[in-house]
Amino acid sequence: MDIASSKFENVGPFTRAWEWLKALPVKLWAMAVEFANKMKKLGQDDPRKIVHSLKVGVAITLVSLFYYVRPLFDRFGENGIWAVLTVVLVFEFSVGATLGKGLNRMLATLSAGALAVGVDRVATLFDRTGQAIVIGILIFIIVATVTFMRFFPALKARYDYGLSIFIMTFCLVSVSSYGDDEFLEMACERLYTIIIGSFIAIIVCICVCPVWIGETLQNQIANNLEKLGNFLEGFGREYFRLPEEGHSTDDKSFLYGYKSVLTSKDKEETMANLARWELWHYRFGFRHPWNRYLKVGTLTRQCAYKLEDLNSYLKYFEIQTPTEFRREMQEPCIKICSESGKALKELASAIKKIRQSTSVNFHVANLKIAAENLKSLLNTSTFENANLREIIPTAAVGLILIDIVPCTEKIVEAFQELASRARFERMDDRVSPSNDV
């Protein structure tokens, strides 16, 4: 680049522009290739995205062609176009989002249409000017109130789209009612086409390779637990390696895996809100306790903050901790790391397989014993003439590990509550179903 730019220095602006123009096709081509590569990578990372694009393409093409060749929409005439619009606007990546948007759109159109017809009936009691004033005042009051309602967190989470469609439909019907006696018929036709469009979107979304956001949330919660488990196991091996054991050649990627857990809150909440719409999934049903997943997620995040903390002690590893001290600490610390790691990974696998876990209690019991050992070790040790700076990092790691024990217990409790509320399969039932009979 330096050579190229120095070449330009002695030439006029036109030559420079010409050179730039000549280089343009190459640049554009490079950009196109880069874009195609990014697309390819995106598709490879999550092939469901490609499938989704094809699904949307098929659904919209079908609805458009139905409208285009008019066998289905003859009855609705021009209003048939609303079916096409509805499919475009309602079709989302996950079943939960599509169902949520479809139901929101249908209910909002229905209720706003009914309200607008009522307003119109009131307005016809007045003369021409009075009619405009009454409609104006009512539109103002209703639009301002509904807009304000959109700020409620509870409504915003699940009904935001519906409220915006409510405002839209209400204005559309009230305003077009003026001087048009057929507006009621038109409003009904639009309602039917919107219902048809919503159902087409929902049915295609559910029947062709559906993406259930509830499953995605479940997997995300399980994966986060697994990342924490991996970190803890890896940290134990890494930090408490004695000098004579030499350097590790392991992959260190586990040390960074948990980082994404730190900022997962908003994504999990959005997913839980969408998952509530997925009533018809055979696994989840009507009252699936999505809040319990969020609870596990929150506790996982609190544990991740502690790991962030542990991670910062890895840099003190080079400070030669007196081997004698580290040797004493090694056993209970590695025990805590490996048992809590195993417990978290066991929970992750239980959530993925939707079954209760019995072995996790075993790990928690081991964990408590190891924590007690570590506590009494720290309580009884006195190191004469030891340099504080050398001892402290390892001892502080010990304290954090002691803190991780109640963290893990809380996660286990939250999991067990989730498992009982969501009726996870019992392991012993499966092994010996005759016991219950």
Added chain:
Amino acid sequence: MDIASSKFENVGPFTRAWEWLKALPVKLWAMAVEFANKMKKLGQDDPRKIVHSLKVGVAITLVSLFYYVRPLFDRFGENGIWAVLTVVLVFEFSVGATLGKGLNRMLATLSAGALAVGVDRVATLFDRTGQAIVIGILIFIIVATVTFMRFFPALKARYDYGLSIFIMTFCLVSVSSYGDDEFLEMACERLYTIIIGSFIAIIVCICVCPVWIGETLQNQIANNLEKLGNFLEGFGREYFRLPEEGHSTDDKSFLYGYKSVLTSKDKEETMANLARWELWHYRFGFRHPWNRYLKVGTLTRQCAYKLEDLNSYLKYFEIQTPTEFRREMQEPCIKICSESGKALKELASAIKKIRQSTSVNFHVANLKIAAENLKSLLNTSTFENANLREIIPTAAVGLILIDIVPCTEKIVEAFQELASRARFERMDDRVSPSNDV
């Protein structure tokens, strides 16, 4: 409630249902009152939300009445309704969001309309069946491609609404072009009315009590820094209080203020994406370095993880740390807490006032000295016969505080880069403007 339910136990289901029905109005009234109270609280917490609702009400009422009494929309006939729809769908809380949606909608409608007209011209080369096939294939390809493009993080962040409107308009125009020679005129009229609607929304949003999302982001970043500063100052006073100084009666709320910083990532990113649309704000302009704010936000969050860690040591406060040791630690630790707290709060106030800071370097210099003192203290201390369990918590707090020093320095660096890129006002310029002349 227990008395009431026991009263029901001896009566039949009809009596029970009747009692329930009689109680219904009271319950509904209680719900309505609760709802009204929540609304009132929401409005008091952020009066801008009430103002926004009134703005939307006024804008939509005006557009609706214009359409209703037809002085302005006579030219557009039925298509005038698209202006009303556009105002409803484009009007958002912040100027950035409204501008983003408005520009997205206008550009997407224009480009999709043009593409659809082109597709129609190609399709007319074929006979009736061929036309349907060609349009079907082209709709499928374009819809699937654009749907896939919506997954690109860079496009999703800023152009998601535009891409969805692109698909909608493209389908609408291609499909309605069939057998209708006036479709081009209709498409143009809709484009005009959408442009009119977008401009009405944008102008009302900017002219009446505008909410600039860029300012909101700036304040959020500054408030987060302030929360961290408050925590550090409060923690220093709280943790290193010697027994003879007695218990504190201060408000402890500062200890929880920083918690919201831990999960602020997604909100900040959304705000920065919207703020990029606010080109016309006198303070920000075209190339305001929003990424630099995000950088400061990320480093603030990393510092907040360390505070979460410090917070967990407050519970060890009850363990009687040997006063002698704590007395030695007290001075450098309190110095680090107060100086880093002051530095962060100074940055917060500088960001709020959009000016550079000179005094922050003074605090950072003090901070470094205090950290060196603390390090040498930890390096040289040997406590014979000291119980590790009693010393470790305070020593670990010292280690974390040493870690907070580079954290603070990084935040200061990120701030200085932000201040120079965003051309924050120089303090010395303001005090003595004659120096530069």
